[in-house]
Amino acid sequence: MGVLSFKGWIADAPSWIRSLPEGLQELFFQLYQTFIYNDRWQFFASGLKITFIVTIGALFIGIIIGLVLAIIRTMKESYTAKKAPLVLRILNSITELYLTVIRGTPMMVQLLIMGFVIFIPKSEESRVLCGIITLGINSGAYVAEIVRSGLMSVDKGQAEAGRSLGFSYAKTMWYIVIPQAIKNILPALGNEMITLLKDTSLVSVIALRDVTKQTQNIIAKTYTAMVPYISLAVIYLVIVIAMTKLLGAFEKRLRKSDH
């Protein structure tokens, strides 16, 4: 498992590589020792798995937190003339505090606090959980604003029509407002998912073996950074482009069924 030497590798390499200019020979050597030697591509594969798990888990938590916060804030705002009930005002204050703290501190710092002060996870599983929870809590603050603006984008007359038919506030939201808001929320939520995917690279600071951390582990073995890090960037870029394309197609379909 020692460091592979260029001299040893080139001696065994196929003749077409040996006939290449020196710079390209070096590049192929780097690619070989980053991905193929000792099956190192598995580092990327297992890292990507963690990256996806954390992204999806955090998005799930973020959406739930975001929905709850957005509904609290929208409910509070619906009391324009008279004072909102005490419970709602307390919940709203907590929500505002949460949004201020989460959006006012760097995600990196949040991860360090969760990973080394609050959770201190010992196993790989608990580190994954710690990552999901931290990113989910962070994402929730942003999803809340997305959902809130989506709810506000629905014309006020819609809620009034619902209420005038006798629907309660909750039923009006459920049957009338939320279905219309979803269409406006989904594109922004897709962007949040992309942001979240890129932000998962930060979980390496709590020693979670996501694709970024695994790339660093490879560098610790090869002692060269260029090919692994650029490969890492390409991996993220390809995933983000694919997600963007998918979201674009999805949005198009949504617009087609626009009534």
Place this chain on the structure above:
Amino acid sequence: MTTENNTVVKVENLQKSFGAKSVLKGISLEIKKGEVIVIIGASGSGKSTFLRCLNCLEDPTGGNIFFDGVDIADPSVDINVHRQKMGMVFQQFNLFPHLTILRNMTIAPMKLLKMSKEDAEAKALELLDRVGLKDRANDYPNKLSGGQKQRVAIVRALAMNPQVMLFDEPTSALDPEMVGEVLDVMKKLAEAGMTMVVVTHEMGFAKEVASRVLFVDKGVVAEENTPDEFFTNPQNPRLKEFLSKVLA
């Protein structure tokens, strides 16, 4: 039906202020079964606010509204139950764009009155037929013209079997050539005996259909009379000025 004899809604000294701004300064009105009350007034006079207070879309800040045997202006009353019996039609139609016409009409009867899907749809189709839109049942609202939307909005409210219908400037957002078709539906509704409160600028409708016409000015009822007297012999100087402008 509700309180004594055949009063449907009884409003006593209704007040509404937005912050320090007082919009309604004490309006009283008794609406009897089958009456068509038409409310006119300049913009900003409080006429729409009055209508919106009747079903508590705006919470009154003072006074009482007796409907259905209770004072619905009392905040402790569950307003949702009483709103089911008060239909409302808006200036901007407010059809639900994500639902078909049929679903627009059946959602409230099914979810609130627990009507079966079959019954609700049968009733909706019958109502749509009455306003000549039965063949549009499966279309979405954006496929309809303004006049058609408003006719659907009227029958959507009727699907709940309301005891009274509130109309908030139902023709003000329509192109002129579509006003007639909506007023026709309202006329037929009045002839069928529906109790109606209509805020409008359509003086022809008021003359022809109203049982009583109210002129609201600066948050009070400045004049109230039968349509004949109201239009031929107005007393209030502000009303005279208003009528000379709108009838010119």
